[in-house]
Amino acid sequence: MTMSALGEPCVLLKLGEVVLKGNNRELFEQRLQANLKAALKDIGVKVDVRQRHGVIALFLPEGTGVEIADAVAERVSHVPGLIWIHRAWKVAKDPSTITKAAIELLADRDDVKRGVSFAVRSRRRDKRFPLTSMQLDRSVGGELNDIYGLPVDLKNPELVVSIEVDRDEAFVFTGGLPGQGGLPVGSSGRGLVLMSGGIDSPVAAYRMMRRGMRVDFLHFSGIPFSTSESIYKAYALVRALDKFQGKSRLWVVPFGKAQQSIKASGQERLAIITQRRLMLKTAEEVAHRLRSAALITGDSLGQVASQTLQNITAQDDAVDLPILRPLIGFDKTEIMAEARRIGTLEISELPDEDCCTLLAPRRVELAAKVADLKQIERRMDAEDLAVQLAGSLQEYKLED
Ligand code: ATP
Ligand code: MG
16 A cells, blocks of 8 residues: 555644633634744744644644654643644545545554454544544444454444544544643743752642743752752753743842851741741742742642741741742652653752752741741841842853
């Protein structure tokens, strides 16, 4: 058989929550399309992004190789807002062409040679098509059964041959890549992630991007009293997360001297929580400059002493901006599994000199009182210090 029956490679995208968006749906779809185009800008071929009824089709130039189509699918599988990515073949929408394509799709597959059970599942987004979905299933399924001798299993097939009929064309495919789900980045405003080199904050960032936020990253380094290692780590993490939103920016504040003055204030049990409040106050200043409407942290309730309910409440008190904590109800094992899946765990687990090791008190207050914290802050002019720290902000540009 020649390769002509399969038509052209393309990529078919199934939308997630975007489809629930009622009147705003068009805006969400436009945002998603813009994000897809941005993600594919340097893929090497011109990709034609087309909205179909409830799906998006990415058409590739005639003669595009399968490797490129695979690369396109892989790239967009990181773009929030999609639930499935199918490497499909675009064929003319007539029953015999569709059948030929389905036959060729199964040729030379190892699982087909093994005799897997299969089912054909058709969907018509164009109801004028001459066959009903069920008729198409039966007719294509019958042909495949004749040719390959595979058993049909409608309930639990090992292999599903999908056919989708649209207004201008039909798509034929098997399998697919799961997407990220969520909403298109940029549809939920901007946030500023407080990014340590740890496991939690990158996952928190991912979670908020997936809810449609565009995020900037802010890292506090122990410089000049520690090395730049923590910055490299934050940088590597931001690079790994960039596939979800593109154009990520990392900002760094040298925090060592501020930590020294916290240490000098002598309130050992409150040092960690004082430090966290100062980070948040500084982050709030930075957020105003970057037009971020929220701060994001990797806090998880009770995970460490600074994350008791009282101490978290004492942190909220430090700033006016909302602090979003998407991991608040996650277990560490769940956070680690997610970090592994999104590709940040390996980086987070590299050793580094966290800025926070400068302040490692033997005992940490579990229920800090805001009045006590404010007293310490008055003595060290925390508000001025935060403005000053925000003034020493530096951007670390991501290389392409
Ligand atoms: P992570 O794994 O994200 O470091 P953690 O479990 O180690 O979190 P903490 O060190 O108490 O917890 O930090 C809680 C949150 O405070 C972090 O998730 C992060 O948002 C913020 N944070 C802590 N250290 C820094 C830092 N050096 N720079 C920026 N943000 C920080
Ligand atoms: Mg940490």
